[in-house]
Amino acid sequence: MTPLAADIGQKLKRRGRWSALEIAFWIVAFASIWLLPQKHLILTETAILALFALSLDLILGYAGIISLGQAAFFGTAGYFAGLVAKHGIIDEPVLALICSGLVAAALGFITSFLVLRGSDLTRLMVTLGVSLMLGELANRYSDITGGADGLQGVTVAPVLGRFEFDMFGHTGYTYCLIVLFVCFLIARRLVYSPFGLSLRAIKGNALRSGAVGIPVNARLVAIYTVSAFFAGIAGALLTQTTAFCSLDVLSLERSADLLLVLIIGGTGYLYGGLIGAVIYKFMQDWIATLTPQYWQFWIGLLLVAIVLVGRDRMAAWHQAARAALGRLGARTIKWRPALGAAGAAPGGR
């Protein structure tokens, strides 16, 4: 290994180290299983949305592909998971989940070649077109998908044959959170690898990264497929936890909401989608109790406001908040060894 490569490897390793804040985040997340049992239904939706947002962040935040069609993968896998459960083809939910993800990934791989070409607008139109086409297909073959009434009569078997889904969503939430965590670990490994670094280079300037020898198209195809896999897992989770799947999993609103989630949380770092999902879901819940019918208006207003305030300004706030939290975290960690050293010093004397 050349010194430069070793140097970069060192840097990546250092950046990929788990910070105290991250560990705290996940401890809080898992603690909510026991601490907030009455909120589990909405938390389940949040975990699914977070995973979905994570999938979009991989292509939007890291590779710079604007997509309005992420719902295509979400919906396809959702229907797949529903159908295999309904007809008893794959009974075990975890296995069905992985298969659904793979189906979505296959779709992602095929459609990835469509987004390689053209400008932002073309990409937008193609991704949107794909998800609309799938929506039309699902509507057309209503004898399979249930059409506008949704896919009914789905019964999901117990997870791993032991943990049965209950109506309060306790099993569902634990299941979703574990899946989210596993997917997050995979995504984290990906973005802190040289592969992730090359994606950032492509986002920065595709032409130049091609010139320094990064296989731009192959990398984009790869990340698009991975992202489709995660989106598919999210869609399958939704079907499995609600035992229902309707046409709106493929709708444009779903993709648009997803963009909003990611924008709230911030693009280009993995926790953006997660934090965005939590904020979005609880805000939506809150607005919906105030004005059940017109919550869309406030969502729209929020989008407009965010853009007018400026995403870069928001990103700066994010950065500042993160830096402050990081300093806080560092201080608490430093403080303890300092205490230990102070305690050890007198004994040494």
Place this chain on the structure above:
Amino acid sequence: MLTILFDGVAYGMLLFVLACGLSVTLGLMNFINLAHGAFAMAGGYCTVVLVNRIGVPFALGLPLAFLVTAVLGGLFERTLYVHVYARPHLDQVLFTIGLVFMAVAATDYVMGSSQQFVRIPEALSGQFNVFGIGMGKYRLLIIVVCGVLTVALQLMLAKTRFGSRLRAAVDDQRVARGLGINVGAVFGITFAFGSGLAGLGGALGAEILGLDPTFPLKYMIYFLIVVTVGGTSSITGPFLASILLGIGDVAGKYYVPKLGAFVIYAIMIVVLIVRPQGLFARGVAR
């Protein structure tokens, strides 16, 4: 068969009037305006209120719809849109989708979620029968109005001073600025005019396309297809694209009704893959 062609042409003409404003804004400012359909909806509802509730004659309702939406468009352009032109595409998409959501919910709140119909005069309902082809009178009116508008637009673009300024700005904004053309003003006027046309289209099309609060979402994709397939460098491109789309959609719904809009989306994707710049673009890489 010919009736389908006729209906398709009428539909396509309508789409063109609805979408040509969008094509200019996209070509001129490279601005992705997903909220274009909201202006069309505004025009439609404006006509509904004027004609059905206040009792303004239909023939007067149409120009009024144009005026109201043009003013509305101009207002929005000056107050909100100007801040977003220089932003990346993602911001533009978010911003305009936000506007669409607001428009949908607000219309739902004010006008109710049910479908609205414009009361059209007796003289315009019914059919002509020419050489065995059934032609709806209303559709004929649409073809005539939209045809006249198209010719007028083309003349305006080709012959007037404003038209040449606009074309110069579309071709190369920076050079146009350098030559002393006030691109911002040209754009503002064009935006207002385009919104007005969308409003007029919405008013005319309320009968054919249906008018309810989800209109901007439902037809957004159609407008975008017209623009992306037609290219943004001229108005002939979008015009041909919308006629093709109109005929294709009507024929598709007639011959393979169950596949719905699937055919249209499939064609669009294929066209975009083969010619990302649009079917009728001059192939200038920018």
